[in-house]
Amino acid sequence: MDADGDALPTVSVVVPVYNGAHTVAACVESLLEQTYPKGRYEVIIVENGSTDATSDVVARYPVRLLHSPVRGPAAARNLGYCQSQADIVAFTDADCIAHPRWLLELTRLYVDDPEVVGVGGAILAYAHDERTEVERFLDEHPPLINWVSSADQYLPHLLTANASYRRALLHRIGGFNPYHLAADDVDLSWRLQVELGVKLAYAPKAVVYHHHRATWEGLARMYRRTGFVEVLLDTMFWDAPDFKRHRGYHLRRLMGQCSRLPLYLAAAGLRRLRLARGEITPYEASVPILALLRESSNIRGKLEGLWATRFMADATPALEREAGQMIGRLFSPQKE
Numbered sequence: 001m002d003a004d005g006d007a008l009p010t011v012s013v014v015v016p017v018y019n020g021a022h023t024v025a026a027c028v029e030s031l032l033e034q035t036y037p038k039g040r041y042e043v044i045i046v047e048n049g050s051t052d053a054t055s056d057v058v059a060r061y062p063v064r065l066l067h068s069p070v071r072g073p074a075a076a077r078n079l080g081y082c083q084s085q086a087d088i089v090a091f092t093d094a095d096c097i098a099h100p101r102w103l104l105e106l107t108r109l110y111v112d113d114p115e116v117v118g119v120g121g122a123i124l125a126y127a128h129d130e131r132t133e134v135e136r137f138l139d140e141h142p143p144l145i146n147w148v149s150s151a152d153q154y155l156p157h158l159l160t161a162n163a164s165y166r167r168a169l170l171h172r173i174g175g176f177n178p179y180h181l182a183a184d185d186v187d188l189s190w191r192l193q194v195e196l197g198v199k200l201a202y203a204p205k206a207v208v209y210h211h212h213r214a215t216w217e218g219l220a221r222m223y224r225r226t227g228f229v230e231v232l233l234d235t236m237f238w239d240a241p242d243f244k245r246h247r248g249y250h251l252r253r254l255m256g257q258c259s260r261l262p263l264y265l266a267a268a269g270l271r272r273l274r275l276a277r278g279e280i281t282p283y284e285a286s287v288p289i290l291a292l293l294r295e296s297s298n299i300r301g302k303l304e305g306l307w308a309t310r311f312m313a314d315a316t317p318a319l320e321r322e323a324g325q326m327i328g329r330l331f332s333p334q335k336e
Helices: 024-032 054-058 073-082 102-112 133-140 167-173 184-196 216-236 247-276 282-308 317-330
Strands: 011-017 041-047 064-067 088-091 096-098 116-125 163-166 199-210
Touching (some): 011 024, 024 096, 041 054, 054 064, 073 088, 073 184, 102 163, 116 133, 216 247, 216 282
Parallel strands (some): 011 041
Antiparallel strands (some): 088 163, 116 163
16 A cells, blocks of 8 residues: 555645644644655644744645634634545644654555545654653543443544544535534544444554643643533434433433542542652652542533533534533633
């Protein structure tokens, strides 16, 4: 496959960015250094209302720079793929760095199996020497995982930190839902499978490296938002075939999460004693507190999601818009 460039599909890589001046250069450079044939792919950066030097940084590189008049990553991604004429549209984020063979590994499955309409790859932590406690914690407990398939999950999903789709199918499904200011990627994956019955795939060798959250506040906001959108998505797909994550499921999950909070507190106290005796490192002592923050933030987000959806009432477009607006009020629509 690698030897015959003409057999490869054309690809547009779409990257939404908001105030990403400190990370977007490394992202763009990694995309321009792909081993994919140069004439077979392009890079489209969609600036989303930044107030920093993002546009100036991107303008230094031979990429297409677009400006989205509508805020939110979903709207930015829609603008990017609508400006593309390629066979495949690949997505990543401005705080990611792509492995040199990322595009080759993503497109391999499209060539091998014509029925595949979407492919995602592995999202690994970006390694650097001066990681914070939060970054180390998220390295050990990855927050971004593609292609989860378990009893707790409805359908496999592709996260847009590392995802790709046939462009024709994006047009057919209507692209990303702009009302979803978070988890628009999971929503798209599920709609494709539910409404069109299409086949998605996972390419573990198609790797991008992600800059995880570095602060306690960033971790708390991320897991609070995750809890909120989990409830929102399940409300939207309430009537989907074989869907089982209804109100009772979430209430049971919440009870289980709440029951773990005292255990985290107890573990934190014990580890503080061990730290004082010099038996463990400061990071090891902080792990139960970080786990407590993650769990409590997720619980808070789910409770807010239950209220926004009025405890998972029947989904309507008006409810979806209202919940999307609530996400915008509670959370930044872009990464911190």
